[in-house]
Amino acid sequence: MQSANPGHTASWYAASANDTRIRPVLEGEVEADICIIGAGFTGISAALDLCERGYSVVVLEAERIGFGASGRNGGQIVNGYSRDLATIAGRYGTEKAAALGRMSLEGAAIIRERVGRYGIACDLVDGGFFAAFTDKQMRDMEAHKRDWEKHGHPGLEMVTRTEVGTYVRTDRYAGGMIDRLGGHIHPLNLVLGEAAAVEGLGGRIFEGSRATALEEGATQTVRTQKGAVRARYVLICGNAYLAPQFPAISGRMMPVSSQVLTTEPLPADLAEALLPANYCVEDANYILDYYRRTADNRILYGGGIGYGGRDPKDIVAVIRPNMVKTFPALAGVKIDFAWSGNFALTLTRIPHMGRLGPNVYFSHGDSGHGVTTTHLLGKILGEAVAGHAERFDVWSSLPNLPFPGGKTFRVPLTVLGAWWYGLRDRLGL
Numbered sequence: 001m002q003s004a005n006p007g008h009t010a011s012w013y014a015a016s017a018n019d020t021r022i023r024p025v026l027e028g029e030v031e032a033d034i035c036i037i038g039a040g041f042t043g044i045s046a047a048l049d050l051c052e053r054g055y056s057v058v059v060l061e062a063e064r065i066g067f068g069a070s071g072r073n074g075g076q077i078v079n080g081y082s083r084d085l086a087t088i089a090g091r092y093g094t095e096k097a098a099a100l101g102r103m104s105l106e107g108a109a110i111i112r113e114r115v116g117r118y119g120i121a122c123d124l125v126d127g128g129f130f131a132a133f134t135d136k137q138m139r140d141m142e143a144h145k146r147d148w149e150k151h152g153h154p155g156l157e158m159v160t161r162t163e164v165g166t167y168v169r170t171d172r173y174a175g176g177m178i179d180r181l182g183g184h185i186h187p188l189n190l191v192l193g194e195a196a197a198v199e200g201l202g203g204r205i206f207e208g209s210r211a212t213a214l215e216e217g218a219t220q221t222v223r224t225q226k227g228a229v230r231a232r233y234v235l236i237c238g239n240a241y242l243a244p245q246f247p248a249i250s251g252r253m254m255p256v257s258s259q260v261l262t263t264e265p266l267p268a269d270l271a272e273a274l275l276p277a278n279y280c281v282e283d284a285n286y287i288l289d290y291y292r293r294t295a296d297n298r299i300l301y302g303g304g305i306g307y308g309g310r311d312p313k314d315i316v317a318v319i320r321p322n323m324v325k326t327f328p329a330l331a332g333v334k335i336d337f338a339w340s341g342n343f344a345l346t347l348t349r350i351p352h353m354g355r356l357g358p359n360v361y362f363s364h365g366d367s368g369h370g371v372t373t374t375h376l377l378g379k380i381l382g383e384a385v386a387g388h389a390e391r392f393d394v395w396s397s398l399p400n401l402p403f404p405g406g407k408t409f410r411v412p413l414t415v416l417g418a419w420w421y422g423l424r425d426r427l428g429l
Contacts, residue, residue: 029227261319
């Protein structure tokens with residue numbers, strides 16, 4: 001299916017985008033304080049923070065604003081990281097865990113603040129529900145809740161089996177946990193609204209302008225096919241769609257695809273019956289399902305996984321069976337859109353931040369929790385450029401490891417690990 005919004009994948013998000021303007025291609029040389037490579041959440045978050053600080057900013061995007069995971073994801077505001085704070089403490093020590101814990105709710109707060117400040121129409125709805133299939137998953141959630149609360153999270157509440165129907169009408173779950181500080185949004189409209197805010201503050205965004213070379217020196221030069229940007233600082237924010245000319249970054253992550261579909265618009269009473277609280281939902285399995293209502297009463301349902309960024313031949317055939325298991329009433333509904341997108345996975349499942357040179361910074365590898373962490377880490381990149389690198393230093397100090405076996409064997413070895421954890425889920429271990 002070809003997208004009605006040129007340059008984007010044929011998703012419901014692209015079809016319902018508020019802003020379909022195509023920004024110009026960079027031609028000739030321009031100057032700025034900061035050049036940002038990548039117009040997804042990380043790059044646009046950093047750009048907006050820096051424009052608010054008064055810096056001149058140029059953003060280079062190889063495709064379209066929000067082309068990658070930022071414009072294709074499930075649209076869920078999930079607090080925290082892909083590894084819980086207890087695991088982070090065990091790996092990196094209690095001091096680092098405390099620092100990351102203090103930041104763990106900030107990404108969602110940044111989103112809400114910007115939506116309010118700039119009047120971004122992105123269908124923001126509060127509330128998230130984590131669904132447990134087994135008593136073991138319930139015990140794990142209770143432990144996570146206690147740990148979160150030690151780090152100041154006030155919005156968590158356990159849900160018993162009999163209370164599940166308040167949030168989702170299905171008999172699949174043993175219970176779960178709600179996060180009142182979670183929520184959901186139209187992610188492409190969010191990043192487009194933030195990009196418009198960047199432009200309103202004087203920032204310049206060029207689409208169809210892939211970075212082809214970086215020349216470091218007293219002034220950094222980022223070259224594209226038809227132009228160049230000369231800047232004091234460069235921020236590399238490509239994530240899973242990063243060009244291969246930055247192997248020190250791309251070699252430490254693996255693109256992983258996830259698949260999403262949306263139903264046709266449902267009668268309002270049916271959509272409300274399936275998800276009465278209008279919370280977004282994700283389950284607790286290793287390879288999880290995630291879903292929610294949209295503003296036009298569709299059910300948006302995602303899941304599946306493709307290591308190395310490989311997509312299935314038939315997305316609907318992969319995702320629809322689980323959707324129908326959850327909601328048998330949707331067995332006969334029409335599927336209007338189905339698409340996939342890649343996110344960047346690190347071996348540690350913790351985002352990777354650092355420097356390639358004194359004035360060249362990067363952030364990537366949000367590992368499936370990108371909606372909130374990209375907003376946080378984009379802001380932290382802005383802080384570092386502005387001379388406040390304390391929080392950047394915490395993140396850049398975390399060890400980041402290459403995948404075993406390099407590019408040749410990273411996919412099969414990761415698939416083997418995922419098979420093992422998937423088996424544990426099925427056996428309830």
